[in-house]
Amino acid sequence: MRYAVIGGGPAGLYFALLAKKANPQDDVLVVERNPPGATFGWGVVFSEETLGALRDADYETYTEIGESFARWNAIDIHYRDTTVRSRGHVFTGISRQVLLNILQRRCFALGVRIQFERELRDLKELEGADLIIGADGINGLVRRTFGEFFKPQVAVHPTKYVWFGSDLQLDAFTFIFRRNGHGLFQVHAYPFDARTCTFIVECPEEAWRRAGLESASEAESIAYCEELFRPELQGRRLMSNRSLWGNFLTLRQESWHHGNVVLLGDAAHTAHFSIGSGTKLAMEDSIALVDALRRHRDLAAALNDYEMERQPVVERFQEAALESAGYFEHVSRYAAFDPRQFAFNLLTRSRRITYVNLTQRDPDLVRTVDSWFAAAAIGSADGAVRLSPPPMFAPLRLGGLTIPNRVAVAAGPNLETAARTGAGLLLTEFFSVTEDGRVTPETPVIDRARQDALRSAVERIHQAGSRVALQLGHAGRRGSMGPRSQGVDRPLRQGGWRLMAASPIAYTPHAALPKEMTTRDITHLVKVFAAAAQAAAGSWVDALELNFAHGYLLAGFISPLTNRRTDGYGGSLENRMRFPLEVLDAVRATWERPLLVRISASDWANGGVDLDESVSIAALLKAHGCDLVHVVMGQTVWESRPDYGRLFGVPASDRIRNEAGIPTLATGNITTADDVNTILAAGRADLCVLELPSAR
Amino acid sequence: MNIGVGLPTSTPESNGELLFDWARRADAGPFSSLGVVDRIAYQNYEPFTALAGAAAVTRRVRLATMVVIAPLRNTALLAKQAASLDSLSGGRLTLGLAVGARGEDYEAAQVQSRGRGRRFGEQLETLRDIWEEGKIGPTPKAPGPQLLVGGSSGEALARMARYADGYMHGGGPPRAFAGAAAKALAAWSDLGRPGRPVLWGMGYFALGNGAADAGAAYLRQYYAFTGPFAEKIAAGNLTSPGGIADFIRGYEDAGCDELVLFPTVSGIDQLDRLAEVIR
Secondary structure, rough: EEEEEOOOOOOHHHHHHHHHHHHOOEEEEEEOOOOOOOOOOOOEEEEEHHHHHHHHEEEEEEHHHHHEEEEEOOOEEEEEEEEEEEEEOOOOEEEEHHHHHHHHHHHHHHOOEEEOOOOOOOHHHHHOOOOEEEOOOOOOOHHHHHHHEEEEEEEEEEEEEEEEOOOOOOOOOEEEEOOOOOEEEEEEEEOOOOEEEEEEEEOOOOHHHHOOOOOOHHHHHHHHHHHOHHHHOOOEEEEEOOOEEEEEEEEEOOEEEEEEEEHHHHHOOOOOOOHHHHHHHHHHHHHHHHHHHHHHOOOOHHHHHHHHHHHHHHHHHHHHHHHHHHHHHOOHOOOOHHHHHHHHHHHHOOOOOOOOHHHHHHHHHHHHHHHHHHHOOOOOOOOOOOOOOOOOHHOEEEEEEEEEEOOOEEOOOHHHHHHHOOOEEEEEEEEEEHHHOOOOOOOOOHHHHHHHHHHHHHHHHHHHOOOEEEEOOOHHHOOOOHHHOOOOOOOOOOOOOOEEOOOOOOOOOOOOOOEEHHHHHHHHHHHHHHHHHHHHHHHOOOOOOOOOOOOOOOHHHOOOOOOOOOOOOOOOOOHHHHHHHHHHHHHHHOOHHHEEEEEOOOOOOOOOHHHHHHHHHHHHHOOOOOOOEEEEOOOOOOOOOOOOOOOOOOHHHHHHHHOOOOOEEOOOOOOOOHHHHHHOOOOOOOOOOOHHHHHO | OOOEEEEOOOOOOOOHHHHHHHHHHHOOOOOEEEOOOOHHHHHHHHHHHHHHHHHHHOOOOOEEEEEEEEEHHHHHHHHHHHHHHHHHOOEEEEEEEOOOHHHHHHOOOOOOOHHHHHHHHHOOOOOOHHHHHHOOOOOOOOOOOOEEEEEEOOHHHHHHHHOOEEEEEOOHHHHHHHHHHHHHHHHHHHHOOOOOOOOEEEEEOOOOOHHHHHHHHHHHHHHHHHHHHHHHHHOOOOOOHHHHHHHHHHHHHOOOOEEEEEEEEOOOHHHHHHHHHHO
């Protein structure tokens, strides 16, 4: 076999030496455009599992690499004049230069040919090679030549970042957050030998412009950053090495091979630097490719096998990297967090580390967070609760109400079944305020008879320790549907009732056309809601939840997709919110206990409510006396593009809670206690709907 | 978890004699269902026709379309075919529906591919009404044939949760099934459906000497429209008893209710070999 490797970075060199080692009679050529000593970037990080893979693949280089490593196990988070240290994370770092030297020496010893300072113009120059290995990065010749076959997708991250080195001596992976007049800047720094560290500065583009960094020279950028991080740098300096500001690019490709060409490392995929996985993934690619070539005689089968093995792994890291990058893009949202919660949120940002994982790594930190959380929950400022429950079992105070734990469940018609789950808060099924506001013939209407029946159930539930929120709504255009055991949103063909809505648009293709509500209808319904709230008060429920979500009547006013009105109730957000806020005001005037409002934070459809607008909606609700927003997603329109992934409603809850500044209840495929504890401790919600099959 | 087997309706050199022999033996063997695929522009037997034939020679197994490409068919006719097959087989039909992925089938049927998702949603909204109304008979026993929906997009999962009895996965390793099943459960709960969706999965196999290569060649050709992905599907073909056992265990762990294994080469020995593995 004749291999031609393009690019003499870690991936290319490691492939070359492993391939040559596996089959010494094979011809392995590495073509590198730079001279031997030239290297860009500073240090690279590895995890323990990568080290294990390197040990098994080539013990000689592993030993050398191991001797040159910096090892540490802490993460320091500098934030608001405090430093939180988290331990138990194993990292190793090495200078990129040293790593390349080790790999080059081993290549030469094994008989790999390396041609430095050779810039390829055309892949045809490598004619005669049986396999061409593109290890030439995201903008390399291989991708430029065969790009279309790999079906690439490139996402540009909005923040600006730059790689510096520093002679600052660190003993931890270090995050620094510093706000000045230009904006919030953050540093990702880690040691790679005893004297030097990588020092990456990242900031929003607006801050970068305001700071004049757009037109700054390398020296000016360094001066600016040295000044900004003077306290942490402790008089040490920043060093540049072609250090230019840029935007990170995440590259995903459907395929990593075409004919006799295959991609490795950054040429195949990239993952945001904030999880430090680039070199690790690249070298693991090399190992997998050599293994696959050894297993298969057929080249196509080998390349396919390589791709099948590596793609799922890389996708997992890319997902985590996207989550992590998103966290840093929006980190100013958390500027008011207590440092302990800020640290927990940072450490769990990529969703790969959860409450349980972090407890295994750093039980002390988690105990501190638990203790702070429990103390804050009961209003004790000093964090004096030492033996504390995990956040899920801390109480939640909402006005005068104390909910005994942070789990809510969606109850079916039988509340007492739901109470047996032990959830702190039971959300009742949908109660309609009128007969024609029902969703299905089975939907209960809140009236005096119902109130008495409810009261006895609520009394027993109180004795069992749970609290109850009664859900009030009007189905609007989503009413007159068949029972949900037979499917959802199937219009009743017989025995249906007349519908009304913001605008005359049917919910499904075959649903009845609703009547457009008149101003009189609106005024009347505001009174009906207030009366229903009074009726609910007699049922002894602990809280009221107004349903402004899921395409029902009030949601229909909020979304521009379903509100085409030209009067004062349509058009601008203020107008679209007018009727819902009138309802909220009228209910608030008569209801003294906690008041929840359920909203769809996104319509999951073009032209509809999105997360940005939902923050404004939540702010309006807060201003009108809502105590907590129950964040759900979609169902505004029949045809939308939902995302039912893990914890799908949590990002919206996070934004609303921390941008509109109101407590939230998060919903959306939350299935484990670990998820609940992670969400709560990280400050992404105050309550969680846990999916418990036994609740209904 | 139940285990069913695919009818060889799309593998090379299949014929009626093989199909009916296959169906008969499967009915007598350890299988709980017979599955068929649906294509237009391809050398395969039409799914309802093939299952009607199978219904005539079987007593016990469920008859499953995995899946019929609904938008290619007129809704009333589709409802009538399904009701007929369900009635003729004594209520044994599991009707799996989806939008399909191949443009050439839409071209061949002269149906616009654009907007197929919305039209599929309308069809789903109508199907049960037709079965319940009784104007277009035969009226199946309530609540009608078991209706499953496939597809991996959020739209598909929402349609599934709104109108179907469960989810039909399109194939892949157990981990892919587990991911899709979790989303199906989430969609079900999000839409406020009581209970849980039924979950069906599928896989491909080829057992015996020389079968692996022929099976891989068939899968490469059958999935050629996916481009480089066809290679991965071909590589996922189960070609050893151990591989099948692992696959079954993986699906069972992921909460699958019924796993249907499809042959990738024609030949009655394939059924016997599979029966031996799962017995």
